[in-house]
Amino acid sequence: MWWIVGVVAVVVLIATYITWTAARVDRLHARALAAQLALDAHLVRRAAAATELAETLERPELQALARAARDALPEERELAENDLTRALRALPRPRNSPDLSDVVVASRRVALGRQVHNDLVRDALALRRRRLVRLLGLTRKHPQPRYFDVDDPILDEITVG
């Protein structure tokens, strides 16, 4: 009789573990997605700040790059953002220029958002690689999260002195 109890207990344990793992898969993918949306919002904000700066400084080429970054298709997004970063870095920067502060802050927020996003993507990808997760196809309803792979968008801190 005891072996039946044993088998039932083992089955319950396994089922609990699978249910819990499935919830964990959902949770980590939801986190990665939410972080991606937040990062997206900051990229748009940076493009807007760059557009405004381009208007102030009368630099149409910067304006074009900001628009290109904003309108880029997902597969071209990273390249377009890198182009914008390079253009912003190349700007002649008088120290403590008030025009620049919006772009500097927006760039820092992009960098921070990307850091958080990539950390959460890493967690999700690590879980996707688990044998149990692959075997049971627990990730079927979730597209694979991707790292957002761009150059560090941080502009030099405007140092004092």
Next chain:
Amino acid sequence: MRIGIVCPYSFHTPGGVQNHVRDLAESLIQLGHSVSVLAPADEDEPRPAYVVPAGRAVPVRYNGSVARLAFGPISAARVRRWLSTGRFDVLHVHEPTTPSLSMLAVIYSRAPVVATFHTAMTRSRALVAAQGLLQLVLEKITARIAVSDLARRVQVEHLDGGGWEIPNGVAVSRFAEAEPLPGWPGEAGTVGFLGRFTEPRKGFPILLDAYRQVAARRPGLRLLVAGPGDLADLGEAAPAGTTFLGKVSEEDKARMLRSVDVYVAPNTHGESFGMILTEAMAAGAAVVASDLDAFRRVLDGGRAGELFPVGDAAALAGTLDRLLDDPARRAELAGRARQVVASFDWPVVAERVLEVYTTAIEATGGVVADLDEPPRAGSLG
């Protein structure tokens, strides 16, 4: 913003993490946020109004040192009560990878979690054994802050994650406005040192050597030393003109740094950030430091303080001679140092931390991202 901060160590014993949490909490309150700090403490222990006691901490041996921690069912219950009454927009824990209040709070939090890693802790055997369980804790953290480049690199190597570097803050006004000790720095010049002078990597013997050379040429020069330990342990007699204060309180530390003309950091290696340099800079001392990466960075490549080749007592003596003769140069260095240290001032640093809070809240969609019940405390054993 409603902010919950967890300090894993008791405020009863002084320490870097505790000071950091206190200064951060006070700066955030000054900026108009609602802050509650959970820390191990007895109910009847005197404490600041924003600290919520989580019961007594027990000493635990960990990684070769003794940490006072609170971890167990009673602590867990208090953490849950604190979290549910606090209804925080964001939870900020410190050192969450040791079994502590911080880890418990991460496990039970329904708010986005920001974690600060202070120590450049390498992977311990206990950590490896618990890697699977630790991963469950780390998975609940949305944003990670490292207080130094070294702490950040350790995270990348050992905890598979990045980290956003925000340096330790300095309460600039507390140092800038401190009253010098009576009778200091005096007319003939004072050189200062603060720290564990018996530790070889602090390089105190190099300063003693240089000081002897300089003092031979400058009658009346004085050396002001503070730090835990006993001068007798040095194995050599302290030179004439040395005043030893012993271990000093935070308040006396500021007064001591205000009492010197030149502050010397003769470290031979180590120092991940150089907290003491920023404090000396805030106090308005001219700083002379060995040419280590961390020091060079804090001293703006040598513009906010003089650098000398690591371990070179003769070079240090030369620099001291020059500076003691040249009040204008000292004032120039102190002026630049004041500008540099402004970016380490707590209100500025607290704004940077707030950016991380906002990012963490946004990255979780502004709402709770945890769909299921957290594991019970028992499962973490």
